[in-house]
Amino acid sequence: MASVADLPMTYISTRGGAAPVGFEEVLLSGLAPDGGLYLPAAWPVLTREDIEGLAGLGYVETAVRIMRPFVGDALSEDDLGWLCASAYGNFAHDAVAPLVQLDERHWMLELFHGPTLAFKDVALQMLGLLFARFLSRRDRRITIVGATSGDTGSAAIEALAGNSRIDLFMLHPLGRVSDVQRRQMTTVRAPNIHNIAIEGSFDDAQALVKAMFADRDFARRHALSAVNSINWARIMAQVVYYFYAAVRLGAPRRKLAFSVPTGNFGDVFAGYVAARMGLPVERLIVATNVNDILHRALSDGDYSAGPVIATATPSMDIQVSSNFERLLFDLHGRDGDALAASMREFDTTRRLHLDAAQRAEAARLFSSERIDGDAMARTMRWALGQGNMLIDPHSAIGLAAARRTTSIAPETPIVTLATAHPAKFPDTVERITGVRPTLPARVGALFERGEYFDVLPASFADVTSYIASRASPV
Ligand SMILES: *Cc1c(COP(=O)(O)O)cnc(C)c1O
Numbered sequence: 001m002a003s004v005a006d007l008p009m010t011y012i013s014t015r016g017g018a019a020p021v022g023f024e025e026v027l028l029s030g031l032a033p034d035g036g037l038y039l040p041a042a043w044p045v046l047t048r049e050d051i052e053g054l055a056g057l058g059y060v061e062t063a064v065r066i067m068r069p070f071v072g073d074a075l076s077e078d079d080l081g082w083l084c085a086s087a088y089g090n091f092a093h094d095a096v097a098p099l100v101q102l103d104e105r106h107w108m109l110e111l112f113h114g115p116t117l118a119f120k121d122v123a124l125q126m127l128g129l130l131f132a133r134f135l136s137r138r139d140r141r142i143t144i145v146g147a148t149s150g151d152t153g154s155a156a157i158e159a160l161a162g163n164s165r166i167d168l169f170m171l172h173p174l175g176r177v178s179d180v181q182r183r184q185m186t187t188v189r190a191p192n193i194h195n196i197a198i199e200g201s202f203d204d205a206q207a208l209v210k211a212m213f214a215d216r217d218f219a220r221r222h223a224l225s226a227v228n229s230i231n232w233a234r235i236m237a238q239v240v241y242y243f244y245a246a247v248r249l250g251a252p253r254r255k256l257a258f259s260v261p262t263g264n265f266g267d268v269f270a271g272y273v274a275a276r277m278g279l280p281v282e283r284l285i286v287a288t289n290v291n292d293i294l295h296r297a298l299s300d301g302d303y304s305a306g307p308v309i310a311t312a313t314p315s316m317d318i319q320v321s322s323n324f325e326r327l328l329f330d331l332h333g334r335d336g337d338a339l340a341a342s343m344r345e346f347d348t349t350r351r352l353h354l355d356a357a358q359r360a361e362a363a364r365l366f367s368s369e370r371i372d373g374d375a376m377a378r379t380m381r382w383a384l385g386q387g388n389m390l391i392d393p394h395s396a397i398g399l400a401a402a403r404r405t406t407s408i409a410p411e412t413p414i415v416t417l418a419t420a421h422p423a424k425f426p427d428t429v430e431r432i433t434g435v436r437p438t439l440p441a442r443v444g445a446l447f448e449r450g451e452y453f454d455v456l457p458a459s460f461a462d463v464t465s466y467i468a469s470r471a472s473p474v
Contacts, residue, residue, distance in 0.1 A: 011026045011232065013336060014039060014326060014329040015337075015340040016337050022074055024074045026233070027134060029225070034340070035340075035343075039326055039329060040070065047278070048278075051243070051251060054247045058095075060084045062240055063240045064080055064084050067080060067237065067239075068080060070236045075133070083133065088125070096113065097122070097241045097244060098113070102387040102389060106402060106413075107415045107416070108389070108416050109416070110418045111241065111419055112420050114158075115155075117424045118154075118420045118421070119238075119267065119418075121158065123237040124155040124156055124234070126233070128163065131160070131166060140165065140223070141166070141167075141223065143169070143222040143225070143474065144156070145169045145226070147206040147208070148170055148205075149314050149315065150178065150315060151315050156170065157193055161190040161192070163192055164192065167471045170194070171463070172195070173200060173201050173205055174198060174455055178314075183446045186451035187449040196466065198456060198463075199457050200458035212460075222468070222471050223474040229322065230322050235323070236273075242274035249415070252279075254413075255412055256412060256415060257281070257283040258285065258414070258416075259398045261287045261313070261394045261419050263317070263318040264322050264323050265321040265322070265326075267417065268284055268366075269327060272284060272327065272365065272366075282408060282409065282412050283365065283366075283405070283408050284366050285367055286368040286401075287401030288370050289316045289372070291311070294321055298368040302353065303346075304350060304351035312393045312428045313397055328343075328352075331354065332358075367405060371396075377396075378400070383399060384433050392422040392425050394420050395420065398419070402416045421437075422437040423439045
């Protein structure tokens with residue numbers, strides 16, 4: 001039955017200035033050398049029969065069918081199947097991403113049954129195994145550096161701990177991530193995991209990481225790589241659950257809408273990819289908190305970055321959404337030169353304008369809502385009262401947006417992506433609902449284990465010499 005699957009898949013850069021490459025290179029390099037993001041040269045399309053054929057398949061088999069055309073000839077079907085089975089075998093729910101019905105119309109897609117209780121595990125568990133496979137095939141080692149405001153760090157650490165070909169240096173802002181989030185990172189003890197608490201903000205940590213990549217010499221010497229959501233393989237792994245959920249709710253016979261709590265535009269872009277691949281999606285709702293650059297861009301064309309406001313949904317406290325560039329590429333008619341010019345302008349002015357035609361094109365699939373803290377809290381209480389469900393603040397932003405959207409046909413089910421387990425944010429959840437969520441047993445004795453991390457000033461010289469003295473030679 002293999003057809004398109006055995007053909008190589010070619011990837012191009014959104015900025016049009018990089019040679020086309022295959023999946024393995026895209027995974028290992030993350031960012032394209034011209035500063036753009038990689039995308040498939042053409043979207044693979046599933047026929048109606050292909051989608052019907054997903055009915056009744058488990059998550060792992062669905063994952064193989066959806067990822068196969070993107071991986072192309074970089075892995076055999078058996079290899080891909082084995083990696084998917086390993087990646088999703090240790091999720092705490094057999095369905096990996098179970099659907100829970102809230103009322104007649106609203107469903108929650110629970111994406112938090114992985115080891116760190118947030119949806120980032122779905123992609124990073126797979127990414128860790130893909131890195132391991134390709135690095136051992138090439139007999140290479142790399143050094144991954146990243147900055148985290150919480151969820152990405154722990155998901156990356158869980159995915160890469162013990163991997164002898166990768167050193168991971170994860171920077172978090174000292175004292176500015178939640179206790180649960182910090183302990184999920186710092187209690188993992190493995191020789192290749194290095195936690196650094198930076199005396200500064202998340203932006204300071206992020207700026208240090210960017211400066212390390214910009215230092216060509218340092219980057220080459222340590223074979224630096226990244227696992228943030230600009231890595232195409234993360235998006236690819238997230239496309240799977242849109243198909244999985246939709247088929248369970250009647251696709252391709254029935255259309256569906258999805259509401260997605262959004263920060264870097266990675267998760268919701270995966271929904272866009274699913275639609276381009278032929279999944280009948282009626283609407284994708286981009287749900288933002290008060291950091292609403294995406295809502296302003298989609299509703300009146302104003303993509304301009306302001307200061308970041310700290311909220312109860314820290315994983316969405318983002319002003320510049322890196323993956324939005326991938327949508328902008330399509331909205332620019334896939335003209336890499338034109339987009340590169342726009343992005344250069346954005347780098348200096350911090351603003352971009354979407355013209356009427358681009359807005360209309362985006363509006364065929366996307367709508368957006370800005371949800372403030374009060375609306376978020378009301379929705380958490382509504383979910384508890386209505387559906388007897390304790391939901392996390394990020395998922396509540398998504399659900400609030402789903403309930404507010406009026407432009408969806410009444411018979412269309414709306415699936416909200418539940419991106420974190422409520423126990424990841426116990427203080428906020430208790431303050432708002434009066435109920436304190438308990439940590440699942442598998443997360444175990446998080447509060448009894450020792451913590452391992454070093455504190456460094458937000459100084460390029462200090463952090464790079466720390467890394468140089470601890471990273472294994474590449
Ligand atoms: C990362 C994250 C988001 C935002 O996802 P993006 O792909 O960046 O849009 C939303 N909710 C939670 C809990 C997250 O960890």
